[in-house]
Amino acid sequence: MRLSPKLVSLSVLALLALVAPMFFPSGFYYRIGALIFINGLAVTGLVILIGYAGQISLGHAGFAGIGAYACALAPVHLGLPPALAVVLGAALSAGLAWVVGRPILKLQGYYLAVATLGLGILISMVLTNESQWTRGPDGISVPDLGLRGVLADMGWRLTAGQFWYWFSALVLFIGAWLALNLHDSPTGRALRALHGSEVAARTVGVDVARLKLNAFVISAVYASVSGSLLAMMNRFVTPEIAGFMHSVEMVVMAVLGGVGSVLGAIFGAAILTALPQALTMFHEYEKLLLGAVMILVMIFLREGLLPSILRRFRGKEE
Amino acid sequence: MADLLQFLVSGITVGAVYALLALGFTIIFNASDVVNFAQGEFVMLGGMITVFALAAGLPLGLAALIAIVLTAGIGVLLNKLAIEPARGAPVVSLIIITIGASIFIQGVAQIVFDKQIHRYPGISGDAPLRFAGATILPQSLWVIFGATAVFVALWLFFTRTLTGRAVLATANNRLAAALVGINTRYIMTLSFGLSAAIGALAGLLITPITLTSYDVGIPLALKGFAAAMLGGLGNPFGALVGGLLLGVLEALTAGYISSQYKDAVAFIVIIGVLFVMPQGLFGRKSTERV
Numbered sequence: 001m002r003l004s005p006k007l008v009s010l011s012v013l014a015l016l017a018l019v020a021p022m023f024f025p026s027g028f029y030y031r032i033g034a035l036i037f038i039n040g041l042a043v044t045g046l047v048i049l050i051g052y053a054g055q056i057s058l059g060h061a062g063f064a065g066i067g068a069y070a071c072a073l074a075p076v077h078l079g080l081p082p083a084l085a086v087v088l089g090a091a092l093s094a095g096l097a098w099v100v101g102r103p104i105l106k107l108q109g110y111y112l113a114v115a116t117l118g119l120g121i122l123i124s125m126v127l128t129n130e131s132q133w134t135r136g137p138d139g140i141s142v143p144d145l146g147l148r149g150v151l152a153d154m155g156w157r158l159t160a161g162q163f164w165y166w167f168s169a170l171v172l173f174i175g176a177w178l179a180l181n182l183h184d185s186p187t188g189r190a191l192r193a194l195h196g197s198e199v200a201a202r203t204v205g206v207d208v209a210r211l212k213l214n215a216f217v218i219s220a221v222y223a224s225v226s227g228s229l230l231a232m233m234n235r236f237v238t239p240e241i242a243g244f245m246h247s248v249e250m251v252v253m254a255v256l257g258g259v260g261s262v263l264g265a266i267f268g269a270a271i272l273t274a275l276p277q278a279l280t281m282f283h284e285y286e287k288l289l290l291g292a293v294m295i296l297v298m299i300f301l302r303e304g305l306l307p308s309i310l311r312r313f314r315g316k317e318e
Numbered sequence: 319m320a321d322l323l324q325f326l327v328s329g330i331t332v333g334a335v336y337a338l339l340a341l342g343f344t345i346i347f348n349a350s351d352v353v354n355f356a357q358g359e360f361v362m363l364g365g366m367i368t369v370f371a372l373a374a375g376l377p378l379g380l381a382a383l384i385a386i387v388l389t390a391g392i393g394v395l396l397n398k399l400a401i402e403p404a405r406g407a408p409v410v411s412l413i414i415i416t417i418g419a420s421i422f423i424q425g426v427a428q429i430v431f432d433k434q435i436h437r438y439p440g441i442s443g444d445a446p447l448r449f450a451g452a453t454i455l456p457q458s459l460w461v462i463f464g465a466t467a468v469f470v471a472l473w474l475f476f477t478r479t480l481t482g483r484a485v486l487a488t489a490n491n492r493l494a495a496a497l498v499g500i501n502t503r504y505i506m507t508l509s510f511g512l513s514a515a516i517g518a519l520a521g522l523l524i525t526p527i528t529l530t531s532y533d534v535g536i537p538l539a540l541k542g543f544a545a546a547m548l549g550g551l552g553n554p555f556g557a558l559v560g561g562l563l564l565g566v567l568e569a570l571t572a573g574y575i576s577s578q579y580k581d582a583v584a585f586i587v588i589i590g591v592l593f594v595m596p597q598g599l600f601g602r603k604s605t606e607r608v
Binding site for chain 2: 104107110113118121122234251
């Protein structure tokens with residue numbers, strides 16, 4: 001019997017998340033795990049946009065910024081509970097993506113990259129400059145989600161690190177499940193068809209403009225929720241979350257692991273999140289290494305790490 | 319009126335640098351269809367190498383020459399090590415490669431040089447000249463002079479020399495150029511070297527005015543790209559006009575609207591140009607064949 005790739009991906013993900021804490025030497029590792037899951041969530045959104053639909057974005061950190069600042073500002077100024085602030089952020093991101101996506105997604109290649117990049121930078125500029133709201137480049141504190149307190153009342157006491165590990169793992173699992181379902185749905189097939197050739201897809205009746213817009217909006221929501229989670233875990237956020245470097249990191253995580261598959265992209269997020277933590281003594285060399293990795297992977301492992309590794313294994317079996 | 323003149327002068331000075339950056343983009347794009355996001359690092363290298371050569375006691379002329387030659391060498395290396403091996407890769411890969419190169423060069427620069435902000439005195443000193451109520455740094459005139467000289471020299475190179483015409487032919491149609499015996503790989507290498515040298519020159523001219531540090535490259539690259547798109551990607555004349563226009567728009571925004579949002583102009587221009595006239599002011603209309 002052959003298991004469906006969806007089931008394999010989800011099982012591997014759940015298994016790794018459940019087993020990993022057994023090997024954590026200290027509570028600090030829960031935090032790194034949570035960071036991996038939160039980055040993995042944003043990257044899963046990019047799999048839908050880049051991997052399925054074949055459209056690049058260098059501005060998705062902007063949506064993460066919107067999600068993060070919604071959680072910082074909405075509870076204080078609108079009196080919303082933090083959980084609803086996450087929804088508000090996602091709705092704002094989706095709305096913005098929907099409005100700007102229509103004209104932007106007509107563009108291709110470099111033009112699309114630069115237009116999305118401009119969008120992201122404009123968002124981060126607003127977050128930096130409107131300091132009467134956002135407190136500017138120094139950042140702003142974020143209210144607690146409150147769920148941990150509820151769990152403690154029910155007799156389930158977790159440290160902050162543990163709580164965010166399990167909570168973000170759950171959110172990532174749901175996100176990955178949705179993305180994998182989308183992959184096999186008619187919409188997912190249509191997205192992959194327009195990735196192959198827009199003209200051919202249009203000829204067989206795919207509404208190319210609408211589908212590209214849908215993928216853009218969905219991936220913006222993923223990025224926004226990931227930004228919200230990051231802000232609430234850190235209880236603090238600065239405009240850097242919306243910056244160009246964060247956008248680039250997201251795309252590199254996705255492409256490094258293998259942007260065609262959800263599991264591959266999350267693998268990329270894990271590597272790029274864990275590596276700087278493991279190499280803190282090489283902090284000076286972080287940029288140099290990141291740049292070198294980007295170049296080398298794109299030249300030698302164009303499909304990304306995970307697909308290339310899997311192919312090698314399969315090649316041996318045959 | 320004096321205000322306006324002041325804004326125009328500073329706008330044209332910065333615009334001349336954007337024009338040189340846009341020209342660098344144009345040269346590489348024409349030769350290889352690659353948009354080189356590492357273009358801003360050439361400007362950074364031009365400034366930083368000059369700073370450290372001066373600190374080592376070399377005279378300005380020699381320091382500038384070393385900066386230009388070294389940066390051109392790095393441009394050639396970039397092509398040989400990162401762009402040529404990825405020939406035929408999809409656009410997304412090429413974008414990541416050149417952004418990766420940009421981050422890599424920054425990473426090397428912060429180790430080889432340092433993370434401080436640097437400047438050195440202008441070529442003709444730093445005493446401002448007064449003109450109709452506006453103050454002009456003599457270095458501004460050097461920047462404008464340098465940009466003019468580069469554009470004139472390149473125009474002569476492209477129209478009067480065999481190599482220059484080979485570059486144009488390659489830009490028009492690489493396959494056809496190769497068929498008539500043009501070594502298109504050499505043309506690509508030449509284009510990267512030339513583009514890097516132009517970036518370095520822009521960097522060493524503007525450093526006395528805007529200062530430099532290891533991380534100035536990426537914002538500059540984005541603005542240079544905005545200028546290139548405004549003028550029409552692939553057109554050297556468009557690069558000149560686009561650069562100057564962007565510089566003046568920025569200066570006017572800073573002067574009359576908001577200095578905080580000065581840097582937003584370039585990105586609003588990018589998005590606006592893409593929506594309204596994707597081929598830019600002087601670009602050719604292109605249709606895609608299926």
